[in-house]
Amino acid sequence: MNEEDKLILVINPGSTSTKIGVYKNESEILCKGIEHSAEELSKYSKMLEQFEMRRDAVLDCLEENDIDRGQLSIIVARGGTLPPIDAGAVYVNDEMIKVIKSGALAEHASNLAALIGKNIADPLGIPVIIYDGVSTDELSEIAKISGMEAITRDSLTHALNTKAVARKVAAENHTRYENVNYIIAHLGGGITISLHKKGKMIDIISDDEGPFSPERAGRVPCRRLIELCYSGKYDYNTMRKMLRGKGGLVSYLGTNNAVEVEKRIKAGDEEAKLIYQAMAYQIAKGIGELNVVAKGKIDEVIITGGIAHSRMMTDWIKDYVSFIAPITIVPGENELESLALGGLRVVRGEEKAREYK
CATH class of the missing domain: 3.30.420.40 (ATPase, nucleotide binding domain)
Incomplete structure (x- = not known):
């Protein structure tokens, strides 16, 4: 064989x-x-x-x-x-x-x-x-600067799916990945957003510096975080779990299941609606942030990942960012x-x- x-x-x-x-x-x-x-x-x-x-x-x-x-x-x-x-x-x-x-x-x-x-x-x-x-890692040199000399921004993102989706969407538009500029938001258990410029992923918003997600806290106020770390209430492992595993929807609503959250919203749960809308709001902010890096020259905004199956979530995001570029929804992961x-x-x-x- x-x-x-x-x-x-x-x-x-x-x-x-x-x-x-x-x-x-x-x-x-x-x-x-x-x-x-x-x-x-x-x-x-x-x-x-x-x-x-x-x-x-x-x-x-x-x-x-x-x-x-x-x-x-x-x-x-x-x-x-x-x-x-x-x-x-x-x-x-x-x-x-x-x-x-x-x-x-x-x-x-x-x-x-x-x-x-x-x-x-x-x-x-x-x-x-x-x-x-x-x-x-395809980040531009300027994108690696964090603002603190001891910390370099790392390229940690959903590279596999976003690059595959970028190539697929480009082919559907009768062009090549190397010819286009895309902002791609991957919505899963973790949420990342990336800027793809002419076939290179030149900047990203990783899952700890952007929107919160079903179980990750995302970007939180640094001073408040430091205060919690040194409050004596939490050990190292607990703090890590609060950021990754017990953050995001789990922290606010006790579940990492977006489908369950949407059921609560449809049943009239106003708290669930506010938190879920806040996640869409933060995703949209991240897309806008990378639009500035591209100086507004974006061919398409792509929303992918498991939560992209949610019409509720994608409609909220589209309401914020539709002015940037055409929006394509590619639900799930390839x-x-x-x-x-x-x-x-x-x-x-x-x-x-x-x-x-």
């Missing part, structure tokens, strides 16, 4: 779910989203502690769907919050695993993908790669397919994966 006739396993952990896909060439054999409730996730104080739970969920899913691991040719994992990397395919090696396990990286579910992938791949003797990782196609290019020898250093 040729390598490209075998199967490709894709692993993509998000803040509230673990998505897996199995592909044969370009064809999807299996696509499954394994949901993790807020109650289940609350058992773990750190993201890395979720490794075994999520790995077992992936293995159980493969078994339940009669997927023979022996037929896998490559595993493609979502790239985590590593130090800056180039776009494209990078092998998951011992050095990458060491960096992830060090605990020095920003807390993000995507860090678990490489760990899960390598754990499954090693006994099978097959390669595992990441593709267009979260830390893909991440599994994008990862699989990247892996297929490596298997076919059309693209070379680089060693992680």
